[in-house]
Amino acid sequence: MFGLVFVHLLFISIQVPRGDEPAYFERAVFAVFTPVQHGVASFFQGLKDFWQNYFYFRDLRRQNRALESEALKLRQENLALKNMLLKFRGAEEIQGLLSTLSRSVLVASVIGFDSNRIYNSIELNKGAADGVHKDMVVLDRKAHLVGRVVEPVSSKQARVQLITDGDSGVGVYSERFRVIGILQGDAKGKCILKYIVKTNREVTVGEEILTSGLDGIYPSGVPVGRILSIVTPETDLFKKIVVEPYFDLSDLDQVAVFTVDLRDLS
Amino acid sequence: MRRSTEVIAGLILAVVLQTVFGKISPSLLVVFNPFSWVVLYFGLTRQEVFGAVMGTVCGLLQDSLSLGVFGVGGLTKTLLGFGAGYISRKINVLSPGRTFVFVLIMAAAELVLWKFLVLFLFGERWSAAGGLVFLQPLFTAVFVTLLLQFKRKGGAEIP
Numbered sequence: 274m275f276g277l278v279f280v281h282l283l284f285i286s287i288q289v290p291r292g293d294e295p296a297y298f299e300r301a302v303f304a305v306f307t308p309v310q311h312g313v314a315s316f317f318q319g320l321k322d323f324w325q326n327y328f329y330f331r332d333l334r335r336q337n338r339a340l341e342s343e344a345l346k347l348r349q350e351n352l353a354l355k356n357m358l359l360k361f362r363g364a365e366e367i368q369g370l371l372s373t374l375s376r377s378v379l380v381a382s383v384i385g386f387d388s389n390r391i392y393n394s395i396e397l398n399k400g401a402a403d404g405v406h407k408d409m410v411v412l413d414r415k416a417h418l419v420g421r422v423v424e425p426v427s428s429k430q431a432r433v434q435l436i437t438d439g440d441s442g443v444g445v446y447s448e449r450f451r452v453i454g455i456l457q458g459d460a461k462g463k464c465i466l467k468y469i470v471k472t473n474r475e476v477t478v479g480e481e482i483l484t485s486g487l488d489g490i491y492p493s494g495v496p497v498g499r500i501l502s503i504v505t506p507e508t509d510l511f512k513k514i515v516v517e518p519y520f521d522l523s524d525l526d527q528v529a530v531f532t533v534d535l536r537d538l539s
Numbered sequence: 540m541r542r543s544t545e546v547i548a549g550l551i552l553a554v555v556l557q558t559v560f561g562k563i564s565p566s567l568l569v570v571f572n573p574f575s576w577v578v579l580y581f582g583l584t585r586q587e588v589f590g591a592v593m594g595t596v597c598g599l600l601q602d603s604l605s606l607g608v609f610g611v612g613g614l615t616k617t618l619l620g621f622g623a624g625y626i627s628r629k630i631n632v633l634s635p636g637r638t639f640v641f642v643l644i645m646a647a648a649e650l651v652l653w654k655f656l657v658l659f660l661f662g663e664r665w666s667a668a669g670g671l672v673f674l675q676p677l678f679t680a681v682f683v684t685l686l687l688q689f690k691r692k693g694g695a696e697i698p
Contacts, residue, residue, distance in 0.1 A: 284610035302603035394606035
């Protein structure tokens with residue numbers, strides 16, 4: 274019994290000088306058991322797909338029409354944006370940029386959620402063998418920021434630190450007056466916008482928050498969330514601003530991992 | 540051989556249930572903790588040493604599927620497995636009512652210890668998920684009691 278407790282204290286202690294690098298044992302356990310999660314998640318996804326394909330088949334025609342019209346709109350929008358871009362850059366450069374972007378998006382399925390604190394991390398079914406590595410940006414289906422890839426990354430699975438994790442930090446700015454701050458998770462599903470001085474009157478409730486790119490990890494201009502509440506404390510120097518992230522944990526079946534550094538493309 | 544099979548089956552079942560609950564709704568992971576079910580089950584049926592070993596294995600496995608300090612879950616579950624096995628040998632927890640109360644107390648103690656370690660020793664943030672986490676000991680007690688009653692009715696010997 275004391276031996277086991279000693280082993281645990283040893284595990285906890287050896288992580289101190291290593292910083293946020295996971296222990297080798299943790300990497301090994303992660304690599305062994307995440308394939309089980311992968312299998313179970315795939316089985317459930319298969320069941321879900323079967324259910325949807327079979328019972329919702331009658332809605333297919335209507336959905337198809339809606340998607341066709343959406344695709345048409347998106348094509349037009351894409352064309353307009355390309356034409357706008359041509360004014361600023363050369364055609365070849367833009368073609369290269371767009372082809373790099375389309376090849377750099379990796380669609381991954383969420384196979385597991387954090388077993389201790391659900392708002393901290395998720396596990397994906399793509400890993401180092403698919404080109405995933407630490408600090409890659411992860412977005413949801415609607416291109417809202419979800420988080421970044423952190424260690425451990427095994428050959429076929431990877432872990433993502435959510436922006437709602439208490440230890441996460443994202444450089445952001447507000448949509449209207451571009452007030453710069455740092456967004457930190459509160460580990461309860463929301464985020465806190467920090468370091469906005471209480472004399473600042475340019476940040477309002479309902480305003481959109483986007484990434485600033487100043488943190489050196491996330492590219493600039495990715496939508497993150499919306500300001501939920503602002504409290505101006507009498508004693509503190511900074512406002513207490515709560516931000517509701519756009520991504521929904523319960524709707525996080527699939528995510529997009531950017532396998533290139535988006536900051537290099539901007 | 541049978542013991543090893545049971546242990547491996549228990550571990551895989553815990554991972555499978557964990558994944559299934561997450562797929563249904565991530566909030567269920569706050570209420571249901573299959574790793575604790577496995578530790579308490581083995582602690583009550585195989586006494587303290589086996590319970591402590593299962594606590595170590597399940598706790599480290601749970602830690603490896605989570606972002607945070609590796610070993611905290613392992614430490615609390617080792618103490619849970621040992622405590623459940625040791626105390627259940629000293630007192631009578633054979634009736635369903637007694638089993639339920641005993642498991643409820645043990646699961647609540649594990650939660651308190653884990654929260655203490657996370658909050659005070661490591662300074663990590665912790666969420667009660669709108670109070671849902673306080674239902675975890677209750678559901679753990681219900682499931683482990685049902686599991687043990689099922690095993691007892693199956694004719695297996697419980698110490």
